[in-house]
Amino acid sequence: MFKIIVAVMFFLPAIVAAEPLKVTDGWARASIPGTENGAAYATLENPHNKTLNVTHISSQISQVAEVHRHVMSGEVMKMEAVKPLSIAPGEVIKFQPGGYHFMLFGLVSPLQEKDTFSLVLHFDSGAKQEVQFLVKQ
């Protein structure tokens, strides 16, 4: 019995550390002078066999970070917050200009080309995942 408990304890950190999402190509565009907000993009893939829900995002580079998408409202393109962001098993969501984006409200400082930063995704399971972004021109 004791051996089983030890084995479970040994494997537990590995399970907790497993990244919920496969994230590639994290990037953001350099800030236009005078703008306070920014947007970041990445490709998110759910490699697991159950739906993952991102409930909120924490950011050290902006006051607020949210998942947004653009939707057409009549003739007008609007942004709306996606909360939670649900990603089905096997689903790939490509964040890109005009579509899904990580909205960064109130940047602490302008995003400059070649800077890197991270955001932390929080899941309804309690898991967290840090995602890296590179600022491009």
Ligand SMILES: [Cu+2]
């Ligand atoms: Cu937005």
